[in-house]
Amino acid sequence: MDLLERYLNAVRRNLPARDADDIVAELRDVLLERAEAQEEARGRPLGEDEWEKLLVDFGHPLVVAARYRRNQWLIGPEIYPFYLYFLKLIGGIVAFGVTAAAVVQAAIHEGQPGPLIVGYMGSLWWSVAGTIGSITIVFALIERYGGVDKHFRTWRPAQLPEIDLPGKEPGRWESGIEVALGLALLLWWAGAVHFPIPMQSDQFRLEGAPIWMALYWPILALIAARLIHNLIQWLRPEWRWLRGLLGIATAVGGLILIVLIYRAGHWMTVVPITMPADQAAELQKSVQLGLRIGIIAVAAVWACQSLAELWRWVRAMQR
Amino acid sequence: MKHGMPVEDDLFEKLRVELRRGSLVLAVLGALRVERYGYTLRTSLEAAGLPIDEGALYPLLRRLEAQGLLSSEWREEARRNKRFYRLTDDGVRVLGELLGEWNAISESILRLTGDK
Secondary structure (H helix, E strand, O other), rough: OOHHHHHHHHHHHOOOHHHHHHHHHHHHHHHHHHHHHHHHHHHHOOOHHHHHHHHHHHHHHHHHOOOOOOOOOOOOOOHHHHHHHHHHHHHHHHHHHHHHHHHHHHHHOOOOOOHHHHHHHHHHHHHHHHHHHHHHHHHHHHHHHOHHHHHHHHOOOOHOOOOOOHHOOOOOOHHHHHHHHHHHHHHHHHHOOOOOOOOOOOEEEEEOOHHHOOOOOHHHHHHHHHHHHHHOOOOOOOOOOHHHHHHHHHHHHHHHHHHHHHHOOEOOOEEEOOOOOOHHHHHHHHHHHHHHHHHHHHHHHHHHHHHHHHHHHHHHHOO | OOOOOOOOOHHHHHHHHHHHHHHHHHHHHHHHHEEEEEEHHHHHHHHOOOOOOHHHHHHHHHHHHHHEEEEEEEEEEEEEEEEEEEEEEEEHHHHHHHHHHHHHHHHHHHHHHOOO
16 A cells, blocks of 8 residues: 555656646545455455556556646647758758858867867757757747747748759759869969969069969869869769769868868968068068958858758759 | 558557547547446446556546536545546537547548448
């Protein structure tokens, strides 16, 4: 009997306070009835082991009490698809933001990469966990108190996004233009053609820093690989595997090169001809600052394009 | 699941539980046209071929009472206080409507499965 009272007490602790006495009284009667039926069948009182088995069979106190609660779930099936959608969307944005910030930090970081990686993993974990927790709380409140959920039910088909927008293939014209530009860039980098880029005036001339020569072959290889990728996209779009592989390889390679270039810290030298030295030094600073901003912008655009490409490739492979 | 794969036993069990879940409310309401307390209600359902877990039965009775379909009172029987349930007037009306719906569903299923 002591076991029965302890069991009922455990159930009571998790019941709504208003109905607890009533529910416990009914459960006591149910359990005693069950015990009496077993005692009658055995012709003797139940032992402690048999009482224990009877209570275990009836269910864990938390489970028994939970069945009396009005809300049986945190987020119900009606709003669960919206919950999952917002979880993926906002979680993805947060993860992307933290990763992008880490990439920028890595590019400008001097010293050991270990603490940076540990810091990134920590930020990613807490940001994503915090996002999941916050969205879950918001949807649990919607589930419990309603109100906002009617906005999920009132929708218009015209508001739906265009067909397959995230996985849209580039058009033939777009691919053709990319090939032409890629070819021009390759020929210019290899020195086969010259474009009239003003690198010199009466007062000064601009000279590339040693980093460009140091990375001459890797940059040439990247431009060539990108050109092959664009050619496949233009002429053989059905070769998805090869295109995807080249796309991801060039994306990663490009990011590595951008980081290496950024870390060099010096990209262009102003060589004065008639310009006074102090003015040349000022100009040098301005050129460096402009290039620094430019490289960061290119890195951000390149990273976004690479992610979009990866997404397109994954979607294409799933078809 | 691929076409033609054998249906696993646990899947059938899940589908069976889902199918029975809705019908249990109807069975409980039907059985409580006569006043009963928990134990006798459960044994009458079991005798009719619809055994129900006690853990599910008592919360269901409270919910139906909160919805105004059942009324209950504590009375002494066999030296112990027991809670007796029976249908309210609203419960009788809703039971009639649900039975109509049940019969219509049954007819439709029989028509669709070609047994009629």
